[in-house]
């Protein structure tokens with residue numbers, strides 16, 4: 407596996423990543439299995455505060471690993487703060503991880519329970535670093551908000567995304583995607599677990615403060631089916647590989663404390 411050519415298949419998947427990215431076996435890797443009974447309720451953990459009202463989505467793209475919606479992060483117009491964070495972190499992008507048919511597909515698990523998908527809202531510490539590229543490798547550089555998706559009723563906010571997926575079927579495709587506010591993808595409760603972790607894809611930097619919401623959102627099987635029409639492969643590639651099961655399994659906790667802001 408030459409550098410930067412990683413995937414989720416038999417030969418280039420999570421069990422092979424450590425060859426090119428030795429940090430894969432580091433002390434604070436993600437995702438993890440969250441065991442609520444072993445989480446430490448921390449009464450001093452403030453609620454998280456999301457200010458997405460002036461957020462500016464720019465485009466939606468297929469990077470060969472997931473579907474990504476990017477935001478204008480030139481100023482503090484859309485930030486997450488509070489919770490375990492010492493300052494405001496700027497929204498850079500969000501993307502998803504999902505399974506094939508059935509109910510696996512999330513990266514974090516809760517007492518071993520998997521969800522059908524997991525949304526990651528990626529933010530970077532603009533108070534301390536000059537760019538996302540600089541922050542991505544710093545121990546307090548990123549804050550990722552994780553939201554579980556489970557099969558149920560259709561999600562009205564997700565429609566705008568699933569209706570745009572046909573434009574980014576192939577790896578390397580990008581399309582305009584304006585005026586999307588991801589606030590509509592959040593559950594009612596912002597109760598969360600938080601722990602120090604990493605990117606769940608190469609380069610697997612140990613730079614993420616994870617904030618995983620306990621309440622899932624509901625999406626329909628039909629909506630999930632649209633994610634599976636995406637391809638890992640580029641338009642010119644002979645073999646078409648459906649984009650699914652793009653999740654890393656849980657990694658060793660190595661004694662890390664998982665804290666919750668709820669009992």
Ligand SMILES: CCc1c(F)c(F)c(S(N)(=O)=O)c(F)c1F
Nearest residue numbers: 526528542548550604605606607
């Ligand atoms: C380098 C860009 C990037 C990702 F590709 C990614 F998958 C994640 S993840 N799954 O940990 O949320 C990030 F946080 C992230 F910043």
Ligand SMILES: [Zn+2]
Nearest residue numbers: 501503526606
């Ligand atoms: Zn992710």
